Amino acid sequence: MPNLGLLLWDERLRAYDFGPGHPFQIRYRAEAARNLGDGAASPERGDRLASSGPIEPASRESLSRFHTAAYQDQVHEFSARPSGSYLDGGDTPAFPGCEVAAARVANAAVRGLEAISEGRFRRAFSPAGGLHHAHPDRASGFCIYNDVAVAIANALRPGGPYRRVAYIDIDVHHGDGVMYGFYDEGRVLDVDFHQDGRTLFPGTGAASETGRNDGSGLKVNLPLPPGAGDGTLVPLFRRVVPPMVRDFRPEWIVLQHGVDGHAGDGLGGLEYSDAGYAAVLDTVLELAQEVCGGRLLVTGGGGYDRHNVSRVLSAVGRRLAREEPETALGTPEEEPWVDTVLRDLEPALGRRFPSE
Numbered sequence: 001m002p003n004l005g006l007l008l009w010d011e012r013l014r015a016y017d018f019g020p021g022h023p024f025q026i027r028y029r030a031e032a033a034r035n036l037g038d039g040a041a042s043p044e045r046g047d048r049l050a051s052s053g054p055i056e057p058a059s060r061e062s063l064s065r066f067h068t069a070a071y072q073d074q075v076h077e078f079s080a081r082p083s084g085s086y087l088d089g090g091d092t093p094a095f096p097g098c099e100v101a102a103a104r105v106a107n108a109a110v111r112g113l114e115a116i117s118e119g120r121f122r123r124a125f126s127p128a129g130g131l132h133h134a135h136p137d138r139a140s141g142f143c144i145y146n147d148v149a150v151a152i153a154n155a156l157r158p159g160g161p162y163r164r165v166a167y168i169d170i171d172v173h174h175g176d177g178v179m180y181g182f183y184d185e186g187r188v189l190d191v192d193f194h195q196d197g198r199t200l201f202p203g204t205g206a207a208s209e210t211g212r213n214d215g216s217g218l219k220v221n222l223p224l225p226p227g228a229g230d231g232t233l234v235p236l237f238r239r240v241v242p243p244m245v246r247d248f249r250p251e252w253i254v255l256q257h258g259v260d261g262h263a264g265d266g267l268g269g270l271e272y273s274d275a276g277y278a279a280v281l282d283t284v285l286e287l288a289q290e291v292c293g294g295r296l297l298v299t300g301g302g303g304y305d306r307h308n309v310s311r312v313l314s315a316v317g318r319r320l321a322r323e324e325p326e327t328a329l330g331t332p333e334e335e336p337w338v339d340t341v342l343r344d345l346e347p348a349l350g351r352r353f354p355s356e
């Protein structure tokens with residue numbers, strides 16, 4: 001029986017490191033990868049998660065499908081300098097070797113695309129990835145190259161494997177690099193749950209931002225107020241995502257699974273729990289099975305509490321290694337914000353999202 005899932009990990013991904021005082025710590029994700037490699041996803045128990053082996057940096061050609069040549073030149077130049085400068089206004093430090101480190105994270109997602117589109121795996125998981133703030137021409141928010149956007153752009157390239165991709169983002173921060181990168185693009189459905197931009201970086205992602213030109217109506221933003229938890233995320237996710245994805249009929253789904261919406265995160269103000277994340281992932285897995293043969297790439301994302309990140313990302317990998325969940329999931333009690341969010345979203349998109 002072929003392997004179900006592919007774990008995209010190479011210890012050299014740990015080089016994506018801004019230093020000990022920085023909130024972004026790749027070692028939290030490395031812990032999850034180690035857990036999965038060390039038997040948390042064990043073939044003896046019926047788990048099917050293969051390891052990718054070495055992952056090389058993305059080529060310039062591959063990166064160029066999303067990032068400008070001038071920006072790649074800038075990253076190249078900064079990568080050769082000693083530490084101490086920033087690639088953006090002060091969030092994303094340059095460091096020696098940052099070019100290769102960022103290109104390796106990007107290629108993990110591209111390798112996931114290839115493994116799935118060539119039919120070797122149905123699911124792939126890149127815990128190092130989800131660097132959704134990087135724009136075509138600039139770094140932002142701890143993100144140098146945008147691995148998810150690079151993979152989507154590679155999927156849609158002339159002669160590429162897919163013509164329609166659904167991107168779903170549950171990071172506490174709005175995935176601005178991906179959304180604006182494909183804002184006019186009719187081949188990308190983008191659904192993004194995040195803490196309201198009036199209260200958190202990067203400030204974008206209002207419900208009124210719905211896409212432009214061919215992309216009109218295909219960019220779906222659900223800003224949630226600080227304090228919202230599973231009782232907002234899960235009901236909204238189940239009402240909005242399946243009908244949007246069914247109508248769009250993607251050939252591939254990408255899920256940016258940031259963990260910084262978890263209660264207790266150092267940067268975010270949302271209150272999701274492990275059960276809320278599990279419910280969302282199960283919904284996506286069912287939907288992928290229904291609409292696109294189960295083809296799904298899941299990446300990490302933000303996450304600034306060590307234990308939350310390593311535990312939740314380990315659970316993601318274990319779930320991707322199995323056909324069925326280990327335990328049935330309940331439904332959280334609905335919070336009043338569900339209606340508040342829909343009151344802005346439904347008129348913006350011109351459609352209703354009734355409860356089942």
Ligand SMILES: [Zn+2]
Nearest residue numbers: 171173260302
């Ligand atoms: Zn984030």
